[in-house]
Amino acid sequence: MKAMPRKSDTQIQADVQNELRWDTRVNVTDVGVSVQSGVVTLSGTVDSWAKRFAAQQAAHRVSGVLDVANDVEVRLPGSLERSDAEIAKAARQALEWDVRVPQESIQTTVSKGVITLEGAVNYWSQRTDAEEAVRYLAGVKAVNNVISVSPPKVNPADVRKAVTESLARQAQSEAKDFDIEVHEGKVTLTGAVHSWAERQAAIAAAGATPGVRSVQDHLRVEPWH
Secondary structure: OOEOOOOOHHHHHHHHHHHHHHOOOOOHHHEEEEEEOOEEEEEEEEOOHHHHHHHHHHHHHOOOOOEEEEOOEEOOOHHHOOOHHHHHHHHHHHHHHOOOOOHHHEEEEEEOOEEEEEEEEOOHHHHHHHHHHHHOOOOOOEEEEOOEEOOOOOOHHHHHHHHHHHHHHHOOOOHHHEEEEEEOOEEEEEEEEOOHHHHHHHHHHHHOOOOOOEEEEEEEEOOEO
16 A cells, blocks of 8 residues: 655644534634644643543544644633532542443542542553543543552463454454564553554553553554555
8 A cells, every 4th residue: 555645734733623623522713733743732721621632532533643732721611610529429420320430449539620530440441431431520620540450360372362353353454563562461552553543443452451451552653545
């Protein structure tokens, strides 16, 4: 396959701005976009953590984007302000309602609208699921996820096999494009992928594999026709 010409920073900036206009969760006038060497920096002010995260997701969807620096600030209007006690209660309910999350293993602390998640879970995917469960709650300004992953002991060869098979099912390119290293439950992904979505699929596949404690992402995005 022939490689696509690399987009200019000006084109990437225009594409990200158009993606923000398309995403109804974000008011494009609230978010500034600058690009340098394929790295997008988002700036501005929004009224919820969910909108800040939506802007970040929109930027990552654009082809040619290598990385995103999200400097968007969250300033809650008076109508969305919640006390830390109210946010803590809502966070606990959200964790209890999410069947993917072992809520009894997770503790929350809320200070000035910032939720800190602590505790220990068996799988990396449970760590990310817990953050997703509380990310969109009213009044949340940020989420600090320090949950540790303590999986049951597994054979590294079994983890490597499971990750490889999962990547082959989920990623858009062949699993041979990836180099996978496993050491004491820590997975390191290296190699090239052809889109940010494919990169995220690889990370998610690795994180959902039983026995994985953490995922180090060293994948490169190299667009192709």
